[in-house]
Amino acid sequence: MNILDQPAAPEQAVRERVKASHTLDGDAARLTHLYRGWASTFDLDQARVGYCGPMIVAELAGAVQTAYLAGQRNAIAILDAGCGTGLVGVQLERLGFRLIDGFDLSKEMADKARQTGAYRHARGDVDLNGRLSDYSSESYDLTVCSGVFTLGHVRPDGLRELARVTRPNGFVIASTRKSYAETTFFEGEVRRLQDDGVLILAQCLRNGRYVAEEDGHYWVFQVPKKAPGPTEERPS
Ligand SMILES: C[S@@+](CC[C@H](N)C(=O)[O-])C[C@H]1O[C@@H](n2cnc3c(N)ncnc32)[C@H](O)[C@@H]1O
Numbered sequence: 294m295n296i297l298d299q300p301a302a303p304e305q306a307v308r309e310r311v312k313a314s315h316t317l318d319g320d321a322a323r324l325t326h327l328y329r330g331w332a333s334t335f336d337l338d339q340a341r342v343g344y345c346g347p348m349i350v351a352e353l354a355g356a357v358q359t360a361y362l363a364g365q366r367n368a369i370a371i372l373d374a375g376c377g378t379g380l381v382g383v384q385l386e387r388l389g390f391r392l393i394d395g396f397d398l399s400k401e402m403a404d405k406a407r408q409t410g411a412y413r414h415a416r417g418d419v420d421l422n423g424r425l426s427d428y429s430s431e432s433y434d435l436t437v438c439s440g441v442f443t444l445g446h447v448r449p450d451g452l453r454e455l456a457r458v459t460r461p462n463g464f465v466i467a468s469t470r471k472s473y474a475e476t477t478f479f480e481g482e483v484r485r486l487q488d489d490g491v492l493i494l495a496q497c498l499r500n501g502r503y504v505a506e507e508d509g510h511y512w513v514f515q516v517p518k519k520a521p522g523p524t525e526e527r528p529s
Contacts, residue, residue: 307338308506315444319422321398324446328377328399335378335402343505344380346439346468351384353466353498353511354435358390361464361515362434367391372433374421374455375441379406385437386411394433396425421451431460438467442479449482452514456491461518465492468509471500483512493517 310331317323331338358369366389373381376395385393386409393412397403400417407415419425421441436459441447455465469479486492496513503509 303338304341307342310338311342311504314446317445319446319448321420321422325399328397329401332378332399332401332405335405336380339380343502344440345502345504346509347380347384349498349501349503349511350437350439350466350468351381351388353513354385354390354437354464355388357435357464357466357513361462369434370394370432372396372428372436372455372458373406373412374436374438374451375447376406376412376415377402377440379409379411379415381437381439382406382411382415383409396421396428421447421454425454425458428458430457431463433459434463435459436463436465438465440468442467442469443473444470444476449477449479452482452486453491456486456514456516459516461516463516464495465512465514465516467512467514468503469512470503471508471510474510483514486514490517 314327317327354371358366362369369390370392371385371390373393373395376382376397379395382393382395395403395406395412395415396419397406397417398420403415403417406412419427436455438455442449452465452467459465474480483494487494492514494512495515498511500508501511
């Protein structure tokens with residue numbers, strides 16, 4: 294048999310699928326369709342391509358909690374945005390977090406996340422390219438997001454919604470694929486959100502491991518305490 298006739302190695306097939314997902318332009322219908330068909334093999338496929346975003350994001354959440362957030366880890370409320378099959382939630386649970394909510398555009402991916410048992414709630418049909426209308430402002434101590442600010446998925450302005458649902462002095466932790474950060478206005482959006490007083494960049498781990506074929510950046514933002522309004526400032 295000619296080598297070209299041989300079936301592609303499993304890793305290569307996964308890489309092709311990932312590449313296809315990067316061409317979807319944030320189109321909710323096409324992303325939903327793609328992930329509906331991927332939910333059952335997603336975890337195995339990600340292991341094949343060395344995806345380590347969930348572990349790094351969860352470990353950053355653990356470090357941030359220990360360094361900055363008062364209270365027991367099991368009482369820290371976390372939102373996992375674009376939770377997929379729950380790879381991040383499983384890591385967070387391993388680290389002692391217990392109040393973990395997740396949402397995803399894909400119902401089938403969120404169903405898998407729920408089946409891990411790591412989440413209080415895992416909800417499908419929630420689109421981070423729009424307003425998270427079912428989520429109140431300032432609800433979470435930590436908001437985490439792995440593998441979602443990636444090509445063809447969620448636009449950089451999704452960060453603003455993640456900041457909105459996170460309480461003042463809480464943190465947003467997100468990964469970006471390196472090529473996503475280079476080819477979208479993500480860094481410009483970070484500057485804009487800082488200028489608007491929505492987020493403060495606390496740390497960025499650049500060029501960390503992400504998948505075998507490409508590095509990623511890991512961003513840690515703090516949501517600033519709101520400046521007191523003019524009437525609140527006045528001493529009584
Ligand atoms: C590469 S997977 C990452 C899943 C999970 N966070 C992880 O690290 O394993 C990307 C996920 O983002 C979800 N997604 C894509 N676009 C989205 C959107 N606009 N709003 C919410 N989730 C979205 C997909 O359904 C998919 O589950």
